[in-house]
Amino acid sequence: MKVLALVIAAVLLAASYLAGTALLGQPKPARLALLESTSDEAVVVASLNVEGKAIYLWLILPDTNIPRAYSLPWSLETAEALRQAQVQAENNGTEVRMRTPFRQSEGGTMQQFYAPPQAPMPPKT
Template sequence: MNDLVYVFAAVAGLAALLATLAIWAPRRTAVRMTAVVLTALLLPASYLGFTTLLSQPKPITMEWLESGAGEATVLGAVIREDEGIYVWIQPEGGSTPRYYVLPWDLKQAQQLQSAMRDADKNQNGLKMRSPYEPTWDRREPRFYAAPQPAPPPKDGPGTGDDDGPMIYRHPGWDV
């Protein structure tokens, strides 16, 4: 995020210059005020655009568009002590995977590491609850191994799906 600060400072300076020109322009007051308001709206829009377009991880607290997702599949994660938790997630609903950084939290890092071990052992994937909502509730883990999928229904006698039990007959037998 180091380059982002400089780019945003340049945009803010240009926006301030634009607002100054709009204020001193020989136009009606309503037109000048509209220009100032639009200039003020340019700042948060440009900051949001910069954080979205960069290939660096986006701070998860800056996500407003996907905030309604209840769960996400964790495609990859890196834990950096005292720096942050980097996650690549696929939100429910099929939107594109995104790269985020969570603020450093030892308990969340331990949860993630434990869930990664469980998911690797069971080979069933890793999930994240409420990815975009800050939570103070520590009762349920934020990261967890996905549950095993339900086995397919068994077709057996009496289900109406077949003519009875399947019996293998060797081709050489006369029965």
């Protein structure tokens, strides 16, 4: 009986190790970002839209400078809002930001993409 318990423990340990390494580098679904859920805003470093599947985002959260990968469920409305913010950010010379990156409403996600306005020029002297 003890041998069987040791074999089962060894198999579970190996399986959890393999599953953990398979998850490394995979984007985390935004709905599972429990520890990050208090963030009110994030900077969108990069994005990839896979139509019908997901919207993949690299986000920098306020308390860190390291980008992390997240995924949102595919939504044409969300993809268009992200693209509009990217165009606006390019025109403004700013970055794309995301409000409420990890909050969800009853009807779905509450994410809002936007590009902050360009910073004013310093006064001439």
